Amino acid sequence: GAGVSQSPSNKVTEKGKDVELRCDPISGHTALYWYRQSLGQGLEFLIYFQGNSAPDKSGLPSDRFSAERTGGSVSTLTIQRTQQEDSAVYLCASRLYTGELFFGEGSRLTVL
Amino acid sequence: AQSVTQPDIHITVSEGASLELRCNYSYGATPYLFWYVQSPGQGLQLLLKYFSGDTLVQGIKGFEAEFKRSQSSFNLRKPSVHWSDAAEYFCAVGSSGGSYIPTFGRGTSLIVHP
Numbered sequence: 001g002a003g004v005s006q007s008p009s010n011k012v013t014e015k016g017k018d019v020e021l022r023c024d025p026i027s028g029h030t031a032l033y034w035y036r037q038s039l040g041q042g043l044e045f046l047i048y049f050q051g052n053s054a055p056d057k058s059g060l061p062s063d064r065f066s067a068e069r070t071g072g073s074v075s076t077l078t079i080q081r082t083q084q085e086d087s088a089v090y091l092c093a094s095r096l097y098t099g100e101l102f103f104g105e106g107s108r109l110t111v112l
Numbered sequence: 113a114q115s116v117t118q119p120d121i122h123i124t125v126s127e128g129a130s131l132e133l134r135c136n137y138s139y140g141a142t143p144y145l146f147w148y149v150q151s152p153g154q155g156l157q158l159l160l161k162y163f164s165g166d167t168l169v170q171g172i173k174g175f176e177a178e179f180k181r182s183q184s185s186f187n188l189r190k191p192s193v194h195w196s197d198a199a200e201y202f203c204a205v206g207s208s209g210g211s212y213i214p215t216f217g218r219g220t221s222l223i224v225h226p
Binding site: 041043056059093095099102104105 | 116144146148153154155156157158161163202204206211212213214215216217218219
C-alpha cells in the first residue's frame, strides 16, 4: 500500500476484555514496530519485528501484551484482559533499509 | 542505553517569528537523528534526518536542524513560523549498530499565535 494502515482507528472496550489491533505496513518493508503513546507522553517502544528474526519484545509492559506478524507483512497486537491504564494510542511503523520509520495514524484505545 | 530529552514541553511563538526546538540525546557512538511532526489525530511525519556528513540538514516545510556532537544536540529551526506549523514535534535517536529501535523524546507542543 501507499502508507502504513492501522485498524481500527478507534476502539472502546470494557475492562477485562481482549482487543486486537492490526497493522498493514508499507509493501516490501522488512521491519515493523509497535509503539504506545499515552496522553502527554512520548512514544513508548513495545515490540519490533525484523525480517524472519525473532521479534524484540523487550518493551512489552506485561504478559497481557503480545504481537505476531504473519507472512512478513501484517501484524496484530493483542492486549488481553484490558486495564484502564492500557488506554493510549497504539502506533505502528515500518522501515525498509534506511533509518527512518514510517508511521500509521494509530489506533486509539479507550478502556472503560 | 540511548535517550532523548526535549526540555520544552510547550513553546509559544507568534506567526512569522523564528523558531528553535531543543533536543539533546545520549548515545555512545554516532547516532541517527530525526525530527517528526504530529498533527492532532494523525501519525508521525518525518521532517528531517541526520545520518552522517553535513551537520546542517534541511527538511520539509522549511525546517532545518543542526547536529552538534560536542553538545549532543540536534535542535530544530525554522526562520518564519506559519499558523499551520502548530503541532507536536518529536525528536528521535536511532543506534547505528545492534538492534535498531529508535527512542523518542516526550515531544514539544508548538502553539502559534496570529
